[in-house]
Amino acid sequence: MKESYDFKSIEQKWQKVWEEKDLFHVTEDESKKKFYCLEMFPYPSGKLHMGHVRNYSIGDVVARFKVMNGYNVLHPIGFDSFGLPAENAAIKNGSHPAVWTSSNIAEMEHQLRQMGFSYDWDREVCTYKEDYYKWMQWIFIRFWEKGLAYKKENPVNWCPSCATVLANEQVVDGCCERCGAVVTKKKLSQWYLKITDYADRLLDDIDKLEGWPEKVKTMQRNWIGRSEGTEVDFTLKDSGIKMTVFTTRVDTIYGVTFMVISPEHPLVDELIKGYPQEEACRAYIEQAKRQTDIERTSTTKEKTGQFTGRYVINPATGKEVPLYLADYVLMGYGTGIVMGVPFGDQRDFEFATKFGLDIIPVIDPGRDDIDIDNLTAAFEAEGTMINSGKYNGLNNVEAIKRMQEDFGAQGFARNTTNFKLRDWLISRQRYWGCPIPMVYCDDCGWVPEKDENLPVLLPTDVEFTGKGESPIATSKTFVNTVCPRCGKPAKREVDTMDTFLDSSWYFLRYCDASNAEEPFSRKKAAYWMDVDQYIGGVEHAILHLLYSRFFTKVLYDIGMCDVEEPFRNLLTQGMVLKDGSKMSKSLGNVVSPEEIINRYGADTARLFILFAAPPERELEWSDKGVEGSYRFLGRVYRLIYDLAEDTKGIPAVFRVETDDDRQLNRILNTAVKRVTDDISKRFNFNTAISAVMELVNEMYRYKSLDDVNLGLLRDAAEKLVLLLAPFVPHICEEMWEGLGFNEPVYKQPWPQYSEDALAMDTIEIVVQINGKVKEKLNVAAGLSKEEFTQTVMSDDRVKALTEGKNIVKAIAVPDKLLNLVVKG
RNA sequence: GCCGGCGUGAUGGAAUUGGCAGACGUACCGGACUCAAAAUCCGGCGGUGGCGACACCGUGCGGGUUCGACCCCCGCCGCCGGCACCA
Numbered sequence: 001m002k003e004s005y006d007f008k009s010i011e012q013k014w015q016k017v018w019e020e021k022d023l024f025h026v027t028e029d030e031s032k033k034k035f036y037c038l039e040m041f042p043y044p045s046g047k048l049h050m051g052h053v054r055n056y057s058i059g060d061v062v063a064r065f066k067v068m069n070g071y072n073v074l075h076p077i078g079f080d081s082f083g084l085p086a087e088n089a090a091i092k093n094g095s096h097p098a099v100w101t102s103s104n105i106a107e108m109e110h111q112l113r114q115m116g117f118s119y120d121w122d123r124e125v126c127t128y129k130e131d132y133y134k135w136m137q138w139i140f141i142r143f144w145e146k147g148l149a150y151k152k153e154n155p156v157n158w159c160p161s162c163a164t165v166l167a168n169e170q171v172v173d174g175c176c177e178r179c180g181a182v183v184t185k186k187k188l189s190q191w192y193l194k195i196t197d198y199a200d201r202l203l204d205d206i207d208k209l210e211g212w213p214e215k216v217k218t219m220q221r222n223w224i225g226r227s228e229g230t231e232v233d234f235t236l237k238d239s240g241i242k243m244t245v246f247t248t249r250v251d252t253i254y255g256v257t258f259m260v261i262s263p264e265h266p267l268v269d270e271l272i273k274g275y276p277q278e279e280a281c282r283a284y285i286e287q288a289k290r291q292t293d294i295e296r297t298s299t300t301k302e303k304t305g306q307f308t309g310r311y312v313i314n315p316a317t318g319k320e321v322p323l324y325l326a327d328y329v330l331m332g333y334g335t336g337i338v339m340g341v342p343f344g345d346q347r348d349f350e351f352a353t354k355f356g357l358d359i360i361p362v363i364d365p366g367r368d369d370i371d372i373d374n375l376t377a378a379f380e381a382e383g384t385m386i387n388s389g390k391y392n393g394l395n396n397v398e399a400i401k402r403m404q405e406d407f408g409a410q411g412f413a414r415n416t417t418n419f420k421l422r423d424w425l426i427s428r429q430r431y432w433g434c435p436i437p438m439v440y441c442d443d444c445g446w447v448p449e450k451d452e453n454l455p456v457l458l459p460t461d462v463e464f465t466g467k468g469e470s471p472i473a474t475s476k477t478f479v480n481t482v483c484p485r486c487g488k489p490a491k492r493e494v495d496t497m498d499t500f501l502d503s504s505w506y507f508l509r510y511c512d513a514s515n516a517e518e519p520f521s522r523k524k525a526a527y528w529m530d531v532d533q534y535i536g537g538v539e540h541a542i543l544h545l546l547y548s549r550f551f552t553k554v555l556y557d558i559g560m561c562d563v564e565e566p567f568r569n570l571l572t573q574g575m576v577l578k579d580g581s582k583m584s585k586s587l588g589n590v591v592s593p594e595e596i597i598n599r600y601g602a603d604t605a606r607l608f609i610l611f612a613a614p615p616e617r618e619l620e621w622s623d624k625g626v627e628g629s630y631r632f633l634g635r636v637y638r639l640i641y642d643l644a645e646d647t648k649g650i651p652a653v654f655r656v657e658t659d660d661d662r663q664l665n666r667i668l669n670t671a672v673k674r675v676t677d678d679i680s681k682r683f684n685f686n687t688a689i690s691a692v693m694e695l696v697n698e699m700y701r702y703k704s705l706d707d708v709n710l711g712l713l714r715d716a717a718e719k720l721v722l723l724l725a726p727f728v729p730h731i732c733e734e735m736w737e738g739l740g741f742n743e744p745v746y747k748q749p750w751p752q753y754s755e756d757a758l759a760m761d762t763i764e765i766v767v768q769i770n771g772k773v774k775e776k777l778n779v780a781a782g783l784s785k786e787e788f789t790q791t792v793m794s795d796d797r798v799k800a801l802t803e804g805k806n807i808v809k810a811i812a813v814p815d816k817l818l819n820l821v822v823k824g
Numbered sequence: 825g826c827c828g829g830c831g832u833g834a835u836g837g838a839a840u841u842g843g844c845a846g847a848c849g850u851a852c853c854g855g856a857c858u859c860a861a862a863a864u865c866c867g868g869c870g871g872u873g874g875c876g877a878c879a880c881c882g883u884g885c886g887g888g889u890u891c892g893a894c895c896c897c898c899g900c901c902g903c904c905g906g907c908a909c910c911a
Binding site: 337541617618620764768816820 | 826
């Protein structure tokens, strides 16, 4: 141990030692409790940014803490390395995406090692490599066999700038999640995964995710969007065609005054043919088509529509009502036809108002402040049924049940559930992704490639122009093949998979990363799964986290893994800000981790980022704060350096004799307790670190006293190093060695605290008069309520305070306070 | 519009869940060391009034519950996320 804190040589030295000792390598060990600590793997964009540093620093504290607490810890890392940026770089530089990707990975691996994260590098997973995407394809074929993958022509979200289709989840406010271009609609034949088959389970099992933030669970619930209701068959007048609607409010069926059908509905063409309104209808359909999703779905937009000339018969009342086209009805949800109840639905209310349609009150709110004959908005709350035939007088919620039963028995209605969740569109018209291992044969249709022929390799003879669709189609060697079933000439699928498939099971591959026989062994996955702690950005709340849950359930169902939910506990870390806004190149407020590592070292970077804010909150970057963290490490280093000398050969056994001894010992034990609790129960690393700072301050104070107990100081020094080890591992290894130990601090048992040491003989308590603090006194700790009150009341200063006053009441909280309620 | 979250000194944030508001850090001020500076060590630091012991005010705003409220309840305001014509 050198006299001054030379972070550069210390960090290099210990990173080398860790690597040589292969310290972070783990294997399955049935004799130990396992802990799977996982951080979301990065996209290899080139260099680490502060968001990565924060994410991985948090994970590293947890992983190292669990190791010290005796767990067998799996802490892996890899790269989510297919995707558009590599392809764009290839177009720009004329090189292959693999070149760009692998050099970026090399750079980022180097930086991750520089940060001193405790990864088992032997398990590194890179999704662009053949040994990974082979199994991706293999899994895709299992989905196909289960009927969970299909190809279908549909209007899809198309990003003109990325020249590819997008999943619903990737469209944000009508724009491309990646590039921000306005998304258009295009009719294309595309591959889908049937995530909707799992909608119920994905929704119901959210309740089991006790270790997830409420916010993320709510977002997933909303996204899946289950709503239970009734399908009711209306009938088209003069034709008998069934016009089925979905409603959650069947109780308002007597209030139906019109019907609305989506302009894209396949029935529309037939409905309008030959009617006087046909031409107007066709014009309306055309203009609806021209609108973007943003225009179309804006709630502020005034309702538009067009009467079709047709009428529909209400099966409950026998009444006929006019049928309109209106673009506020979405083809993709429910049946694409809606019963119009202006009384009970705000959208229908606006529509009826605009087109002069009747509003029939069907529920009596029983309130004076609402005039149901002159509504200004729809009435959407509960009440008593009116104008509804034999249902009059019932509570409307009760009426829903009765109507469902009655209408069901009469054969024109049934209970149904609808979801907002759509099937997952997974084909992408891009090169740099996992090829979809399907072959089209004129005789056999779509056939999966044989397992023994996997992987279907990405061809290398492809032109990157960035213009055409599906670059793989330009390969001369790829497309033509033979049908895996009948052997006749056939063509391969030229689209690649959405990269979100790659990241939907990588956590399983980590359990058995080099398996050449299967994606992962069930036994090894059974040992490690589920992930005990998952850490990453909240931006993945729906996309990645929902898809991974879906994959895990499917793999569970086909007997490949033993858990139904992949992530037991989830921590979503906040963003790193500079000057109040997100670090970004365009704002020019980026602080690079590299810069900080070179100037202050990895330990300082880690410490600052953990100390500046609790992990879930946003973190405001502060250069001054970084310096403070650096100063603190220097302060600790000097303290241990001195104590290593002063306490050489002195065992960490001691007697606590003086008041100062007791105080140091108490603060030491408090620090152990707080750091332990703050890491394991609350993830409040900032307060954990502040407890250590208090200990350091106290050690400096104690050290300068005349009468010091070196055994006690020795004990404090050792525990101090152990407490800091998960946060700042390099400096702690150095100090641990400096204290004379040979084994790495990484493997040391976590320090324990003693309850006795935490206890104080006397405690400063507060005396309040009418809730205001008036006096502080020291009294013996651990008194009963009566003894406590007695002791405090008999104190002269308290007597003086209450002199001549009438004590109405005394509230005693032993060891804390006595509040006297006085009058006069 | 609906659903979350947040609002505390100059500043990042504490207050382990109803019991001393402002821990710890930054900034700032002062002292020690130094020829000097840096580094380091020690001390001060919510506001107003007072030489002072002390008094009053103070956790976005207005009410309430309670002996006691940053914390619980009601009504607002502001900021940040997410969802949004889902029938």
